[in-house]
Amino acid sequence: MKSTLHTEQEIEQFEELINGFMDKGYGSCDDFLGPQLINSLRDKLLALHQSGDMHPAGIGKNFDYKKNAEIRGDVIRWLDEKNCDPQEQQFFDKLDRFVTHLNSTCYTGINGYEFHYAYYAPGSFYKRHLDRFRSDKGRQFSFVIYLNDNWQETDGGEISLYLENTDTRLSPVAGRVVFFKSDETEHEVHIAPGRPRLSIAGWLKKI
Numbered sequence: 027m028k029s030t031l032h033t034e035q036e037i038e039q040f041e042e043l044i045n046g047f048m049d050k051g052y053g054s055c056d057d058f059l060g061p062q063l064i065n066s067l068r069d070k071l072l073a074l075h076q077s078g079d080m081h082p083a084g085i086g087k088n089f090d091y092k093k094n095a096e097i098r099g100d101v102i103r104w105l106d107e108k109n110c111d112p113q114e115q116q117f118f119d120k121l122d123r124f125v126t127h128l129n130s131t132c133y134t135g136i137n138g139y140e141f142h143y144a145y146y147a148p149g150s151f152y153k154r155h156l157d158r159f160r161s162d163k164g165r166q167f168s169f170v171i172y173l174n175d176n177w178q179e180t181d182g183g184e185i186s187l188y189l190e191n192t193d194t195r196l197s198p199v200a201g202r203v204v205f206f207k208s209d210e211t212e213h214e215v216h217i218a219p220g221r222p223r224l225s226i227a228g229w230l231k232k233i
């Protein structure tokens with residue numbers, strides 16, 4: 027993983043994510059990526075969706091479309107760091123700097139990650155779950171960044187984080203990141219009835 031110079035603002039964001047996680051069990055920060063980059067990533071996601079290059083995500087080894095659809099309704103497309111466009115590279119570069127910061131301040135030993143675009147059509151959802159029950163590939167932290175321009179609270183589509191059985195809800199506004207422990211924090215994606223809900227979701231791993 028590459029690492030370049032951190033800016034002060036970047037360090038503040040990283041600390042906001044990490045401190046939030048340590049204090050409340052989840053970290054969140056806004057404007058993790060600038061609006062131009064968010065727009066490009068959103069355009070890329072929409073183009074992939076339009077060209078039919080996204081597919082239902084599997085849950086577990088034996089994929090059962092019907093069973094899957096009762097649990098989650100998003101379609102996904104994995105990002106490939108070895109074959110990505112300059113905007114995706116900018117995302118990975120920032121992520122690399124975050125992981126370097128996380129590892130050096132918290133001794134987390136993260137040495138890999140995987141990320142996918144996700145498109146939730148209006149009315150789809152992802153029921154309450156943990157991210158580490160599937161094929162367990164060493165997922166330590168879940169990290170989601172939202173790409174939804176001008177998202178209003180009335181649009182719905184919140185993520186619920188169930189921490190000590192309280193329900194913390196966050197709207198998927200463009201540029202916002204949510205960060206939590208993959209094997210501990212149950213969470214859920216609520217329906218957005220009127221518009222698609224777009225994100226890049228991924229996992230920081232220790233393999």
Ligand SMILES: O=C(O)CCC(=O)C(=O)O
Binds near residue numbers: 213225
């Ligand atoms: O999009 C979100 O807010 C969460 C997505 C999620 O839970 C997942 O992909 O496992």
Ligand SMILES: [Fe+2]
Binds near residue numbers: 155156157
């Ligand atoms: Fe999840």
